[in-house]
Amino acid sequence: MKRGKRKTGLLIYAILVLALFTALCAFTAKKTFSDLKANESFEEVDYFSMQKYSDRNSKLVFSALKSGKTDKLKKKMISSDGLDEVLAFTDWSQADFDNAVGLGAGSLSAKPDSDGRIDMSERFFIDVGDTKYVLFVESVSSRWGRTDEGISAVAVTTYSHFGDDLDWNWCGEKDDSSALAGKLFWEGNQPEEVKTEGE
Numbered sequence: 001m002k003r004g005k006r007k008t009g010l011l012i013y014a015i016l017v018l019a020l021f022t023a024l025c026a027f028t029a030k031k032t033f034s035d036l037k038a039n040e041s042f043e044e045v046d047y048f049s050m051q052k053y054s055d056r057n058s059k060l061v062f063s064a065l066k067s068g069k070t071d072k073l074k075k076k077m078i079s080s081d082g083l084d085e086v087l088a089f090t091d092w093s094q095a096d097f098d099n100a101v102g103l104g105a106g107s108l109s110a111k112p113d114s115d116g117r118i119d120m121s122e123r124f125f126i127d128v129g130d131t132k133y134v135l136f137v138e139s140v141s142s143r144w145g146r147t148d149e150g151i152s153a154v155a156v157t158t159y160s161h162f163g164d165d166l167d168w169n170w171c172g173e174k175d176d177s178s179a180l181a182g183k184l185f186w187e188g189n190q191p192e193e194v195k196t197e198g199e
Helices: 002-039 047-067 071-076 083-088 159-165 192-198
Strands: 118-128 131-142 147-158 178-182
Touching: 047 071, 047 118, 047 131, 047 147, 071 147, 083 147, 083 178, 131 159, 147 159
Parallel strands: none
Antiparallel strands: 118 131, 131 147, 147 178
16 A cells, blocks of 8 residues: 555656656757847848748738638738728739739848848739739748748739839839738838938
């Protein structure tokens, strides 16, 4: 009887020690990772990873607009404010996303912000029935392009407004002839002299 109690006591003690050891290891690993991440520094932006994230996020936008099912898109967007306006801008179920023509992805920021975040965006020409539209998708990465933070903005305008009224000089800005979901990261990440000139 005493031997059984002793074995049970030893087993409970061993389990408690193991649990304490596991918790201590997990805490130490998490703290070490956090310290390393906080003190890391980069000399170059990882444009390759940013391009990969941008492509993947754009495909998600295409799929969500085409199907009208936006749950996954909302989870991926940093803010989905204005998404209903983008959805209502045209009948996306008729959009020919398979033949969308991209103008090439790139960053509209000169460098990452103070938190290491930077944008990558692309404009796409998409036919919906007999009308051509321009869709703008902007993604944000942290750690100088190494971590996908999500989709910061999705915007749409007509091709005629894009070409005739704006002379192709449109990167998602909202006006009377466009819709914008989220918030344009690049607008807030411009050098002060550029911001001043644009005011």
